[in-house]
Amino acid sequence: MDTLRREIHSLNKAPKLRSTVQDVDKIIEELEAARAQVAATLDTHTASLTMAKLQNPLNRHFEVMTQDLKNVSKVHKNLGKTLDKAMPVKPLPTDHDVMAEHMDLINRAIAMHLLREGEFSVAETFQNETQDDVTLADVTATQPSTGPDGTEDQIMSEPDGGGPDLMEMSYQSEPVAKRQQSQASHIPPPELKDRFADMYRILESIRHHDLGPAIEWAREHSEELEARGSNFEFDLTKLQYVWLFRGPEVNGLPSDRPNGRLGAYLYGKENFPRFQARHLHEIQQLASAMVFAPNLPDSPYSSLFAVDQSFSEIAASFTREFCSLLGLSAESPLYIATTAGALALPRAIKYASAALAKGTAWTTTDELAFETPLPSNMIYHSIFVCPVSKEQTNEANPPVMIPCGHVLGRETLKKLCKGNRFKCPYCPQDGLFKDARRIVL
Amino acid sequence: MGDYEASKINHDNHLLLDQPLLRLPYELLRKNFRSAHFVIEKDSTQVKATLKEAATASLSGKSSPDDVLKNLDVMLNKMRGLKRKLSACADEEERLYRQLDARTAHLAELNDIHTVDDVRYQPWSRKRLDRLMVDYMLRHGYSDSAEAMSEQKGMQDLVDIETFKSMNRIRKALENGSVAEALAWCQENKKELRKMDSDLEFNLRYQQFIELIRTQDTPRKLEAIAHAKKYLLPYRDTHPDEVSTICGLLAYPPIYNFDSGTGRPNPSKAGIFPLQLGPNYDNNGSLYPLLTVCPPRYTNIYSQTRWQELADSFVAAHNELLSLPSSPLLHIALNAGLSALKTPACHSNVQHSTAAGYNTGNKNTTVCPICSMELNELAKAVPYAHHSKSHVEHDLYVLPNDRVYGKARLLEYAKKNGLPDSLVKDLVTGDVFPWDELKKVFIT
Numbered sequence: 001m002d003t004l005r006r007e008i009h010s011l012n013k014a015p016k017l018r019s020t021v022q023d024v025d026k027i028i029e030e031l032e033a034a035r036a037q038v039a040a041t042l043d044t045h046t047a048s049l050t051m052a053k054l055q056n057p058l059n060r061h062f063e064v065m066t067q068d069l070k071n072v073s074k075v076h077k078n079l080g081k082t083l084d085k086a087m088p089v090k091p092l093p094t095d096h097d098v099m100a101e102h103m104d105l106i107n108r109a110i111a112m113h114l115l116r117e118g119e120f121s122v123a124e125t126f127q128n129e130t131q132d133d134v135t136l137a138d139v140t141a142t143q144p145s146t147g148p149d150g151t152e153d154q155i156m157s158e159p160d161g162g163g164p165d166l167m168e169m170s171y172q173s174e175p176v177a178k179r180q181q182s183q184a185s186h187i188p189p190p191e192l193k194d195r196f197a198d199m200y201r202i203l204e205s206i207r208h209h210d211l212g213p214a215i216e217w218a219r220e221h222s223e224e225l226e227a228r229g230s231n232f233e234f235d236l237t238k239l240q241y242v243w244l245f246r247g248p249e250v251n252g253l254p255s256d257r258p259n260g261r262l263g264a265y266l267y268g269k270e271n272f273p274r275f276q277a278r279h280l281h282e283i284q285q286l287a288s289a290m291v292f293a294p295n296l297p298d299s300p301y302s303s304l305f306a307v308d309q310s311f312s313e314i315a316a317s318f319t320r321e322f323c324s325l326l327g328l329s330a331e332s333p334l335y336i337a338t339t340a341g342a343l344a345l346p347r348a349i350k351y352a353s354a355a356l357a358k359g360t361a362w363t364t365t366d367e368l369a370f371e372t373p374l375p376s377n378m379i380y381h382s383i384f385v386c387p388v389s390k391e392q393t394n395e396a397n398p399p400v401m402i403p404c405g406h407v408l409g410r411e412t413l414k415k416l417c418k419g420n421r422f423k424c425p426y427c428p429q430d431g432l433f434k435d436a437r438r439i440v441l
Numbered sequence: 442m443g444d445y446e447a448s449k450i451n452h453d454n455h456l457l458l459d460q461p462l463l464r465l466p467y468e469l470l471r472k473n474f475r476s477a478h479f480v481i482e483k484d485s486t487q488v489k490a491t492l493k494e495a496a497t498a499s500l501s502g503k504s505s506p507d508d509v510l511k512n513l514d515v516m517l518n519k520m521r522g523l524k525r526k527l528s529a530c531a532d533e534e535e536r537l538y539r540q541l542d543a544r545t546a547h548l549a550e551l552n553d554i555h556t557v558d559d560v561r562y563q564p565w566s567r568k569r570l571d572r573l574m575v576d577y578m579l580r581h582g583y584s585d586s587a588e589a590m591s592e593q594k595g596m597q598d599l600v601d602i603e604t605f606k607s608m609n610r611i612r613k614a615l616e617n618g619s620v621a622e623a624l625a626w627c628q629e630n631k632k633e634l635r636k637m638d639s640d641l642e643f644n645l646r647y648q649q650f651i652e653l654i655r656t657q658d659t660p661r662k663l664e665a666i667a668h669a670k671k672y673l674l675p676y677r678d679t680h681p682d683e684v685s686t687i688c689g690l691l692a693y694p695p696i697y698n699f700d701s702g703t704g705r706p707n708p709s710k711a712g713i714f715p716l717q718l719g720p721n722y723d724n725n726g727s728l729y730p731l732l733t734v735c736p737p738r739y740t741n742i743y744s745q746t747r748w749q750e751l752a753d754s755f756v757a758a759h760n761e762l763l764s765l766p767s768s769p770l771l772h773i774a775l776n777a778g779l780s781a782l783k784t785p786a787c788h789s790n791v792q793h794s795t796a797a798g799y800n801t802g803n804k805n806t807t808v809c810p811i812c813s814m815e816l817n818e819l820a821k822a823v824p825y826a827h828h829s830k831s832h833v834e835h836d837l838y839v840l841p842n843d844r845v846y847g848k849a850r851l852l853e854y855a856k857k858n859g860l861p862d863s864l865v866k867d868l869v870t871g872d873v874f875p876w877d878e879l880k881k882v883f884i885t
Binding site: 001002004005008009011012016017018020021024025027028031032034035038039041042043044046047048050051052054055058059062065066069072073076079080083087089090091092093094097098099100101102103105106108109110112113119121122125126128129130229230231277278323324327328329330331332333334335336337338339340341342343344345346348349366367368369370371372373374375376377378379380381382383384385387390392393394395401404405406407426437438439440441 | 446447448451452454455456457458460463464467470471473474477478481485488489492493495496499500502505506507509510513514516517520521523524527528530531534535538541542545546548549552556557558566567569570573574577578581583585586589590593764766767768770771772773774775776777778779780781782784785786787789808809810811812813814815816818819822823824825826827828829830831832833834839843844845854857858859868880881882883884885
């Protein structure tokens with residue numbers, strides 16, 4: 001890559017097509033001069049003489065031009081060679097493009113990605129363009145045989161497998177998520193835009209160290225946040241307290257009554273009692289810090305009062321909470337999926353070429369034939385692989401725990417059974433098949 | 442998996458999706474050079490010839506000074522035209538060099554990034570996603586969005602808006618039943634198409650012929666015959682099937698309401714049968730004019746879906762010519778990525794206890810991208826990832842309701858909910874149990 005980069009960087013000095021334009025210029029000059037000469041005299045002799053004289057220089061210029069062209073061609077050829085070396089052509093697996101059948105779903109995913117990234121104008125352009133496309137397709141192709149009811153049921157039933165706790169909660173609290181489900185599958189719900197616009201407005205004020213809108217939001221959704229076991233509201237209140245506590249020198253707010261230590265005291269008195277039950281210890285610490293105020297950096301509370309990172313941290317957790325309440329993941333799924341795709345692609349290509357060479361094909365459609373290593377932060381679910389059969393457990397073959405606490409796939413256990421007794425493959429205990437419990441990981 | 446090894450970036454393999462990023466400008470560079478070469482060759486031979494002729498004529502006294510002037514003017518015009526064309530090529534070359542420079546700079550940023558956990562990786566990968574999205578938009582003809590997006594992100598040098606825009610123009614023209622644009626493109630890339638053994642041009646010419654016949658207008662039919670002689674007959678060796686239908690088509694008029702199954706006219710919408718040679722009884726005993734029982738072979742030829750096929754084969758030829766993958770890069774990335782991320786839990790009806798983030802476990806729960814609404818439906822189409830090792834939380838305990846959680850998460854959640862030390866709360870169902878009823882789980 002480095003060589004390629006150097007070579008491309010030096011292309012400016014290499015022979016270019018521009019030089020042939022100069023050659024043409026020279027030819028034009030010669031021709032013009034000759035024309036002027038002939039036109040000046042309009043004499044047969046001069047004309048034939050000029051024309052005869054013109055032959056050699058013109059031909060020479062043409063030769064130079066051909067030479068220039070050759071040089072340019074050489075540069076391009078070399079560039080091609082370096083490119084081949086730096087980035088050898090590896091064909092991408094395109095033979096069965098499953099995604100092509102689901103354009104509407106991809107369009108929706110892109111539109112939602114744009115919205116969550118705050119690219120509202122691009123999202124709008126995109127939605128307009130895709131919608132034109134959809135209406136066009138609906139007119140030409142008469143295939144909406146699966147009515148809206150059918151698709152709705154499908155979508156409604158399936159998020160259960162996903163983040164069920166969050167989804168369910170968002171059903172109760174946020175009508176958005178529910179209404180989204182009943183929307184046609186290719187259009188992101190219109191409310192979503194306003195939601196994300198809200199989110200960006202609040203994030204913007206956090207960036208300007210104004211927690212007001214965020215606190216307001218957290219208070220509105222206090223119950224749902226609590227149900228999630230989230231401390232977000234308290235974290236906000238705490239940061240606001242600390243922020244006021246640090247006074248005008250740090251927070252740059254006008255130094256008046258609601259600011260500074262007094263302001264923090266008043267704020268705390270008003271707001272902390274709501275959190276007393278769950279965060280008593282922290283509140284005590286924050287309150288006792290008052291005593292150390294003159295010498296905070298050396299006090300045991302200095303770490304509590306460091307605000308350098310706090311705002312970006314609170315912004316990140318705000319995004320996470322906000323998306324979770326909408327039943328969405330905090331990071332754009334499209335981003336994670338494409339990044340994972342880039343990481344998994346080498347294996348996929350390797351597998352494809354190996355399968356091609358052997359003339360075999362993977363026959364089951366539910367599971368990939370090869371392992372795709374992903375970094376740990378891209379693993380979102382527990383994965384249990386039966387230690388005996390080496391198969392991933394799933395609905396049909398769930399994990400079961402035998403009395404000694406070891407876990408196996410149910411199919412494995414069935415095979416291990418002699419009559420209705422089995423012996424644990426990992427410890428000396430044995431047990432009865434009916435004592436095995438199906439567990440949910 | 443999930444270890445350091447997995448988060449390391451393998452530089453040799455990480456840029457697979459980015460091959461077209463450099464390939465395309467390179468192919469365009471070559472194409473541009475070829476057209477520059479072509480005009481130089483053509484015009485310079487002509488000018489040289491004119492020059493020689495004019496000189497000999499004038500030396501032998503056959504031409505007057507006025508003739509010489511005329512000849513000189515012809516040459517000057519030619520050269521000025523050449524200059525114009527070459528300048529355009531030179532501009533294009535400079536633009537492509539600039540693009541290549543910007544693109545290699547973008548790719549080279551990855552050189553210093555060695556793991557995906559590097560803080561610099563995320564912005565880079567985001568930029569890649571933006572590129573893939575623009576590529577997707579362009580390929581599906583959403584050029585306005587693509588332009589808005591690339592402008593918003595300031596990455597005009599990293600995407601190929603013009604190339605795809607002209608491709609979409611030709612594709613749209615074909616879909617609307619016009620071959621002229623596509624034929625012009627074929628003319629431009631004649632040599633390369635021949636090398637690729639592309640039958641695009643033949644199919645376009647064939648379609649022209651079909652359209653002439655479709656009119657059922659005598660002068661047009663004559664034109665069609667001349668057209669076939671000129672453009673289709675030379676292909677009789679490579680496309681014997683199609684060429685052999687030419688005369689047949691002249692006999693079978695396009696009656697749109699032929700029933701495609703039986704090849705018989707649909708009586709409900711009786712068409713015009715210009716060639717009625719007499720009644721003929723078919724097997725069912727019903728009366729049909731002889732030649733109106735059109736073989737399916739010919740009914741298909743008149744089909745309007747051929748235009749879509751032509752548009753598709755044009756796109757395929759275009760992409761092959763510019764070494765572009767046949768499907769949008771985003772499809773490829775999503776296909777690989779979705780199945781790598783997907784687990785059996787993502788579409789199951791059981792409420793999995795770790796559905797909400799086993800990995801982020803102790804901190805805050807986040808929704809899995811496959812479970813998130815955006816991709817859930819899409820991910821149904823792909824298989825789930827293969828794993829040979831279990832990935833579970835550390836120190837698992839099973840609750841009396843058979844749900845399993847990591848000890849750390851249970852402790853934290855109980856604390857957050859202000860429960861006394863002796864109790865735990867199910868993270869999903871919200872049930873509360875005493876610690877003594879929990880049992881340790883051993884994952885081997």
